Amino acid sequence: MSRSSFTMRPCAFRNVQAVEARSSHVFPRHAHNGYGIGLIVDGAHRSWSGRGMVEAGPGSIITCNPGEVHDGMPIGDSRAWRMLYLAPEFVGAIVADIREGATASFEFTHPVVVSQGHARAFELAYEMTTGRFADAERSQERLILLLAGMLHKKPPSPPSASALARAKARIDEDPAAPVTLAALAREADLSRFQVVRGFAKLTGLTPHAYIVQRRLDAARAMIADGGTLAEAATTCGFSDQSHFNRMFVQRYGVTPGAYAEAMR
Numbered sequence: 001m002s003r004s005s006f007t008m009r010p011c012a013f014r015n016v017q018a019v020e021a022r023s024s025h026v027f028p029r030h031a032h033n034g035y036g037i038g039l040i041v042d043g044a045h046r047s048w049s050g051r052g053m054v055e056a057g058p059g060s061i062i063t064c065n066p067g068e069v070h071d072g073m074p075i076g077d078s079r080a081w082r083m084l085y086l087a088p089e090f091v092g093a094i095v096a097d098i099r100e101g102a103t104a105s106f107e108f109t110h111p112v113v114v115s116q117g118h119a120r121a122f123e124l125a126y127e128m129t130t131g132r133f134a135d136a137e138r139s140q141e142r143l144i145l146l147l148a149g150m151l152h153k154k155p156p157s158p159p160s161a162s163a164l165a166r167a168k169a170r171i172d173e174d175p176a177a178p179v180t181l182a183a184l185a186r187e188a189d190l191s192r193f194q195v196v197r198g199f200a201k202l203t204g205l206t207p208h209a210y211i212v213q214r215r216l217d218a219a220r221a222m223i224a225d226g227g228t229l230a231e232a233a234t235t236c237g238f239s240d241q242s243h244f245n246r247m248f249v250q251r252y253g254v255t256p257g258a259y260a261e262a263m264r
Helices: 088-098 116-129 136-150 161-173 181-188 192-203 207-224 229-235 241-252 256-263
Strands: 005-009 016-023 027-030 035-049 052-056 060-064 070-086 112-114
Touching: 016 116, 035 116, 052 112, 060 070, 060 116, 070 088, 070 116, 088 136, 088 192, 116 136, 136 181, 136 192, 136 207, 161 181, 161 192, 161 207, 181 192, 181 207, 192 207, 207 229, 207 241, 207 256, 229 241, 229 256, 241 256
Parallel strands: none
Antiparallel strands: 005 016, 016 070, 027 070, 035 052, 035 060, 035 070, 060 112
């Protein structure tokens, strides 16, 4: 018999829970208080709910709504999956933002979605939301984009270039200054979703990724001018040396120390 493994992972938000599992367990009919969205990563899964009997294989997105009764069983020996459970008020705030205040009501209409784009959006959201290096700003961006993709609605008109330029200018003026997605949205008089979506079109990066890039640009310039690694990390807005090293290696493939040595 296959052994079961269930792991709860720490999350960037208190009202988001993350579960990773590999199991042959057959779940009886039950319900969750919040929204559930997940990804089958191995094996296959069958479940019943008020939306019908469905089957899901590797790469399939699976969903459930608050209070929705459903069950679950493997097709074959076992299956492996990752799930995010989101509090209704958390989802409501994001949906209201995406719809620019029109309504916060939301329901997943399909219990299974087979789409590489949705699967990738989930993987990015899960990565940014869970684990040792979970980050609330990066997580917020990715969860907004994930849920926006699940709405199955025509996206709102793109924001004006001048509005996005105001948000970008706030970052460019002082990349090291702490700034949240909500603050950028207020600066541009846009919703958080409009800022995330518009920024990606304007710069190729999400707001948080753009902030990190500008900070790294400043840090590289400092190091090239002879500044110490500690000074570069602190002055350019990184939380600590470890964070600075991790972001530097992630983008350039070498450590800040190796870069400093090459600049001598």
